Structures are given as C-alpha cells and as structure tokens.
Amino acid sequence: MAEVRVRFAPSPTGELHVGSARTTLFNWLFAKHQRGTYILRFEDTDTERNRPELVEPIMESYRWLGLLWDEGPYFQSQRFELYRQHAQKLLEQGHAYKCYCTPEELEARRKEAMAAKRNPRYDRRCRDLTPEQEQAFIKEGRKPALRIKAPSTGVTVVDDLIRGRVEFDSTDLDDFIIQRGDGRPTYNFAVVVDDVLMKITHVIRADEHLNNTPKQILIYRALNYPLPVFAHVPMVLAKDRSKLSKRHGSTAVSEFQDRGILPEALVNYLARLGWSHGDQEIFTIDELIQHFALEQVHPSAAIFDEEKLLWLNHHYIKSGDPKKIGEQVRAFLVKRGHMSESDAQAVPSETLAKIVDFFKERNRTLVELADSASYLLKDSISYDPEGVKKFLTPDKFPLLEGLAIAFSDVPEFKTATLDHVARGYLETKGKTLKDVAQSCRVAITGRTTGAGLFETMEILGRDKVITRLRQANTLISQASREN
Known part of the structure; x- marks a missing residue:
C-alpha cells in the first residue's frame, strides 16, 4: 500500500477558525495513525483577499495546538509556472479551450439567463471557434481564459469515506475556467495540480467543498491522473444550528488561546466534534492517534458547545502538572495587566505551582487563574x-x-x-x-x-x-x- 499523504491548505484571508482547525486535526490524526505524511500548503492565489501577514499567525496557531507538519509550508503563489504548464497540456490535448468572452459579456448573459429563468451557465460559445474568429478576438486585444471541456451527459460519482456514494449530474457541470486571462489559475485547477504533484492520497476537507469535487474529478481525468480518496468532514455549527461565526463569540484558535484555553483541551474537544470512540470523552494525543478513523466521523453537522470545552479545560487544569500550568499563568499575569514582565518573571515557579494547586478547583481557564491569584503576587495591597x-x-x-x-x-x-x-x-x-x-x-x-x-x-x-x-x-x- 502506498504511503498515506494528506494536506491541509488554509487560505491566508483570516485567522485560523476552529472549524478549520478541526479539519486540520482530522488530517493530522489520520496521517499519524497511518504513519503517513502531513503537508501544509497555503492557497494564496486570491490576490484581492489574501493577507500575507496572517501566514505566520496561522502557523503559530498550528504550533500551539501541536499540529506540526512534515512537509511545507508550500505556497501556491510560488507555483504559477507549474499550473501554466498543466493548463497548456490540457489545451494541447483538446481537453481545454480558449475563451475570449469579457467579464461584462458574461455578466450580461448571466442576467439574461436568470431573467428567462434558465440556469445561468456558460453557453460554450467559444468552445468551437474557428481560427479566423480567434484572430479577430486577438486583434481586439482580448486575453483568453482557459476553460475545461465538461461532459454534456452522464453522472460523476464521488465515493466519499464519510458521506458514502454521492452522484452529480454531469449536465449541471459548466465549462468552468481553469486559468484566468491574466494567467492566474483558478482554485479548483491549482488544487488538483498540487494534490497530484504532492502525491496526496487522501483529500480530507470540509463538506462545503463537496460541490467542487466533480469539477476536480474532471480535471484529474483530463490530466490522466488517479483519483485520491475523498472524505468530506461535516461543518461545525453554533447551538442555533447556524454557521459558527463571530456573533456566537470566539471562533479563531488564537481567541481561545487568549482566553486561557489549554491546547490539549481544545485538541481533545475538536477531536470529539463529530468523531467518537465509544463513550470515552477524554483522550491523550496518543490515544487519539491510536483510535482515530475517518469511518467513525459522523456525516451530520457538529454543534460547538463552549460549556463542554470549558468543562474539558477545567479537567486539564485540575489534572495537569501544576508547574507547567503555572508557567502559562505567568504569561497571563502580564497579558491581563496584573504585573510587569520583569515582576512576573521574578515569581518563583514553585509559587506559581502552589497557586495553581490552591485555585484550580474554582477556575476553569488560565485567565481566571491569573485574575484570581494576582492579588497574592503584588507587593502592594488594596483593602476592601x-x-x-x-x-x-x-x-x-x-x-x-x-x-x-x-x-x-x-x-x-x-x-x-x-x-x-x-x-x-x-x-x-x-x-x-x-x-x-x-x-x-x-x-x-x-x-x-x-x-x-x-x-x-x-x-x-x-x-x-x-x-x-x-x-x-x-x-x-x-x-x-x-x-
């Protein structure tokens, strides 16, 4: 059996969301369980939305969680020539064609189709252009995009490890763009080229990408490459069953870190969001690696329950090494403004360990521990x-x-x-x-x-x-x- 190779590919458009962290964790656990390789890749081809300054914070969140990668990070923005070569290959082999339609023309046709209550899909008018027609467009200064030739009939089947067999009617597939007029690849095309070149065996990702899968399968087949195994992980929802967002509170891994959640507690909690191993609730990282299986991931959406996370965090505070937790409390004494950096560093580790022991029964986070204990560490005293x-x-x-x-x-x-x-x-x-x-x-x-x-x-x-x-x-x- 070939070595298992998985990847997680965040886009640097925002901080690492707990839902994305959960998907990363599933990739990481699967790779470790299979003694495979976990690859980190940044999908940063969207120049309008990308924020390069977020790359390091995203990687820092992974490090904090302990989800260290075996290869990478790779950046799609540094691989454009590879995508261009593969797009040219599809063009030469007749699997793709040049489209000279302008964005304005495409938008006008889309509106026309919607007004007529038709499916607003590309009408394939550039699919069979004559050389003379192409020359006329070139003289106008139009820069062509490349579109793939999608089938007009049949069914595309996705055999998903979590969702089972999912069928897509090929008549719903558009001749979608694989390379824009400025030479930049589209998301679906770059993803497939990277997964092929990086020898990815299992694509484990959020189920919001399921609708991209038939398009990607079409690209795999056009390039004559074998398909990976697909596993689409269900979404993480808020208690009201809406998509987990800022209005529900903390959503970024860094926010939970700032609130004094321990990384082992968050990892344990995220692992149990949609996956189970009997009735066991508390797992060491080694136990998670030992027991994790994609087949045990539930296909229905998982509900994020912050109280459950706090319960787990309290468990890890109570059962953890007081000295280790005390060192983390030291940082929060400074962050919360209770002490200066120099004063906090002067507190003996043994004192912080005692504080953890004395306060751990009543405090569920590192922030609560720091706030509760701060008065014991100050030289001055404020009287009630x-x-x-x-x-x-x-x-x-x-x-x-x-x-x-x-x-x-x-x-x-x-x-x-x-x-x-x-x-x-x-x-x-x-x-x-x-x-x-x-x-x-x-x-x-x-x-x-x-x-x-x-x-x-x-x-x-x-x-x-x-x-x-x-x-x-x-x-x-x-x-x-x-x-």
Missing part, C-alpha cells in the same frame, strides 16, 4: 473598605499582633504548620480560629474571600504576612484615633 470596617476592629488588634509574633518563630512557613501554630496561640487566649480568620484574611489580602487562609499565607511568605498583619494593626490604630 467594608471588610476593613467589619473585621479590622480594635478587639482584633492584640490577636493580630500575637499571631505576627507566633508566626515569626515558625521553623517552616507551610500550611499545616501555620494552621497548628495559629490554633495553639488562639487557644491560649480563649479564642478559636473562627474568631479571627476573617480579620486575618482582610489583613493579609485586603479581601473577604479567597483561597484557604493558611494556603494563602504560605504563598505570601513569612515577611509579607507579618508585615501585613502589623500594617492592619496600624489601620486599626488610625481608625481608633479618628473616632
């Missing part, structure tokens, strides 16, 4: 006025000072030790932790809610805790004098 008024009262002054003294002598500033020392000290004063816990929290964080009290102290460290306990007592003293 209501919390100060309610919990930093004169009767708490001696208790806070006593705790500051007790914590000064703790050999290991760890959660369990701090808990034990605090309870022991309070017992000598006839108090319980409940009597002073909220006062301590406001004193060391400025807030009335947050992570566990002693876990928070461990993160802050001895010096900050003692300083802030005494700083709170200063506030109490000032308030007493003012009253």
Whole structure:
C-alpha cells in the first residue's frame, strides 16, 4: 500500500477558525495513525483577499495546538509556472479551450439567463471557434481564459469515506475556467495540480467543498491522473444550528488561546466534534492517534458547545502538572495587566505551582487563574473598605499582633504548620480560629474571600504576612484615633 499523504491548505484571508482547525486535526490524526505524511500548503492565489501577514499567525496557531507538519509550508503563489504548464497540456490535448468572452459579456448573459429563468451557465460559445474568429478576438486585444471541456451527459460519482456514494449530474457541470486571462489559475485547477504533484492520497476537507469535487474529478481525468480518496468532514455549527461565526463569540484558535484555553483541551474537544470512540470523552494525543478513523466521523453537522470545552479545560487544569500550568499563568499575569514582565518573571515557579494547586478547583481557564491569584503576587495591597470596617476592629488588634509574633518563630512557613501554630496561640487566649480568620484574611489580602487562609499565607511568605498583619494593626490604630 502506498504511503498515506494528506494536506491541509488554509487560505491566508483570516485567522485560523476552529472549524478549520478541526479539519486540520482530522488530517493530522489520520496521517499519524497511518504513519503517513502531513503537508501544509497555503492557497494564496486570491490576490484581492489574501493577507500575507496572517501566514505566520496561522502557523503559530498550528504550533500551539501541536499540529506540526512534515512537509511545507508550500505556497501556491510560488507555483504559477507549474499550473501554466498543466493548463497548456490540457489545451494541447483538446481537453481545454480558449475563451475570449469579457467579464461584462458574461455578466450580461448571466442576467439574461436568470431573467428567462434558465440556469445561468456558460453557453460554450467559444468552445468551437474557428481560427479566423480567434484572430479577430486577438486583434481586439482580448486575453483568453482557459476553460475545461465538461461532459454534456452522464453522472460523476464521488465515493466519499464519510458521506458514502454521492452522484452529480454531469449536465449541471459548466465549462468552468481553469486559468484566468491574466494567467492566474483558478482554485479548483491549482488544487488538483498540487494534490497530484504532492502525491496526496487522501483529500480530507470540509463538506462545503463537496460541490467542487466533480469539477476536480474532471480535471484529474483530463490530466490522466488517479483519483485520491475523498472524505468530506461535516461543518461545525453554533447551538442555533447556524454557521459558527463571530456573533456566537470566539471562533479563531488564537481567541481561545487568549482566553486561557489549554491546547490539549481544545485538541481533545475538536477531536470529539463529530468523531467518537465509544463513550470515552477524554483522550491523550496518543490515544487519539491510536483510535482515530475517518469511518467513525459522523456525516451530520457538529454543534460547538463552549460549556463542554470549558468543562474539558477545567479537567486539564485540575489534572495537569501544576508547574507547567503555572508557567502559562505567568504569561497571563502580564497579558491581563496584573504585573510587569520583569515582576512576573521574578515569581518563583514553585509559587506559581502552589497557586495553581490552591485555585484550580474554582477556575476553569488560565485567565481566571491569573485574575484570581494576582492579588497574592503584588507587593502592594488594596483593602476592601467594608471588610476593613467589619473585621479590622480594635478587639482584633492584640490577636493580630500575637499571631505576627507566633508566626515569626515558625521553623517552616507551610500550611499545616501555620494552621497548628495559629490554633495553639488562639487557644491560649480563649479564642478559636473562627474568631479571627476573617480579620486575618482582610489583613493579609485586603479581601473577604479567597483561597484557604493558611494556603494563602504560605504563598505570601513569612515577611509579607507579618508585615501585613502589623500594617492592619496600624489601620486599626488610625481608625481608633479618628473616632
């Protein structure tokens, strides 16, 4: 059996959409499962819509997802001579012909056909021009496009791995253009030439391209090349079953990255959009490679459920390596404006890992983790006025000072030790932790809610805790004098 070779061919007209990322993932998983080759190719022949500056962000999204390519990237804009040679071959062999019709003439005929309620297809008037007619057009300065000679009868069959047998009436096929008057290839022609030259064995793409397939099959046959295996992946829809778009929220891979979604969570989620392996929901990348099969992709459209993605992301945050996740949180502390780059880099990895451990049960994204934990990493403290008024009262002054003294002598500033020392000290004063816990929290964080009290102290460290306990007592003293 020939080596499996697949490709994904984005157009640099926008950022990488999650639907396109899902199709890329299916290509990548299929190639890895078959021990084949995955090729990245940019279809950038549309000079009016192309945005070259998006090429690198698209590749960066692939890298972030872990979908690294084995060959490429190739760029169609650098392969025009290859397309010209193949178009000339079809012309010489009688499978294509020159069309001298102008865009204005074609548009006028289209409108005329629609007014008469006829199918607005090309009327083939240039298909059998005489040499004299061609010369007359050339003298007018017309530059011909090349059209393929489509059959007038019969059926074109697509045996699709996902959708099964799909038939297209050949009478619906137009003599479509394969090369424009300025020499640029059309999409369908360039795709086939590239797939042939790159020895693509399986064309796995979105089902919106299914209607292009009979045209491409016609080009394959005209060039006398074997057909690849086709597999058309169903679309990804929003919950309202409309096409997933900006109005539904995030749609680009980079947007989910910016929102603090982990790449492994997004890959896991996209793999399960339209594909299943029993009832299993959570997969490692190795498990996905092991189990993935195109025959198990459902032909019906998949619904994008962001809550399910967040559930998966929370799972990966809770089960992941706290140190690794902490390093990703570090970047978000800067992105979210909580810390400068230099201050964020100064935070020890062990501290960030502790933060992840303390906050992971209640935070589903890296953004939430960064926002929730930021107050623990700042040197300054902002007090909640209501919390100060309610919990930093004169009767708490001696208790806070006593705790500051007790914590000064703790050999290991760890959660369990701090808990034990605090309870022991309070017992000598006839108090319980409940009597002073909220006062301590406001004193060391400025807030009335947050992570566990002693876990928070461990993160802050001895010096900050003692300083802030005494700083709170200063506030109490000032308030007493003012009253």
